[in-house]
Amino acid sequence: MMSIFVRKLSRSSRKSPVSLAAVLALAGALLLGASYAAPAAAQGTKIGFVNTERILRESGPARAAQAKIEAEFKSRDADLQRMATNLRTQAEKFDKDAPVLSESDRAKRQRDLSNMDGDLQRRRREFQEDFNRRRNEEFSAIVQKANAAIKNIAEKENYDLIVQDAVTVSPRVDITDKVIQALGK
Known part of the structure; x- marks a missing residue:
């Protein structure tokens, strides 16, 4: 089942040159970056x-x-x-x-x-x-x-x-x- 967000993106992608695949790739990269940043933040920086x-x-x-x-x-x-x-x-x-x-x-x-x-x-x-x-x-x-x-x-x-x-x-x-x-x- 396709989420509302993805459907809106797929509809808007028809109008813009950015493809759905590029948006999903960017979202995946952001999630991946956040998953690496979370352990670093959990470890804490000693100031x-x-x-x-x-x-x-x-x-x-x-x-x-x-x-x-x-x-x-x-x-x-x-x-x-x-x-x-x-x-x-x-x-x-x-x-x-x-x-x-x-x-x-x-x-x-x-x-x-x-x-x-x-x-x-x-x-x-x-x-x-x-x-x-x-x-x-x-x-x-x-x-x-x-x-x-x-x-x-x-x-x-x-x-x-x-x-x-x-x-x-x-x-x-x-x-x-x-x-x-x-x-x-």
């Missing part, structure tokens, strides 16, 4: 998630690197703070003295304040660039170690996929703690 930001914030090597960088840049930061305080003091003094200063003295002090401000801004920019460069150097080594730890965990625990960014993550697939532990908290 893990890693929060890289947390690793770079909480792991032992990351904390040590952050402390090292802060120690390296502490004196330069203090110098910048002193320069900023001095500039503020000079600006306040200028504002107080401006009404009684001659035009030439006022222009000279404004120029001096402008030069001090420009120098402070330049030094802050250099400081930030140096700090960021140094931080990137330190943290790139930590990222390499973390990637090696992630790869090691993936191989030992037979993960098929480990992702770093996700909209939502179940705690059961989060392996961040394992990576932090492997790096040495």
Whole structure:
């Protein structure tokens, strides 16, 4: 007995160049593909998630690197703070003295304040660039170690996929703690 679907296909095949045999072959191929895909889906794909930001914030090597960088840049930061305080003091003094200063003295002090401000801004920019460069150097080594730890965990625990960014993550697939532990908290 011919099904309604096959009858409709046989009627429509008269109107279209696609033959009934081609449609049935395609349907068979889809069913065959689905039968192969079903066992793979039943076996399951083991997926893990890693929060890289947390690793770079909480792991032992990351904390040590952050402390090292802060120690390296502490004196330069203090110098910048002193320069900023001095500039503020000079600006306040200028504002107080401006009404009684001659035009030439006022222009000279404004120029001096402008030069001090420009120098402070330049030094802050250099400081930030140096700090960021140094931080990137330190943290790139930590990222390499973390990637090696992630790869090691993936191989030992037979993960098929480990992702770093996700909209939502179940705690059961989060392996961040394992990576932090492997790096040495």
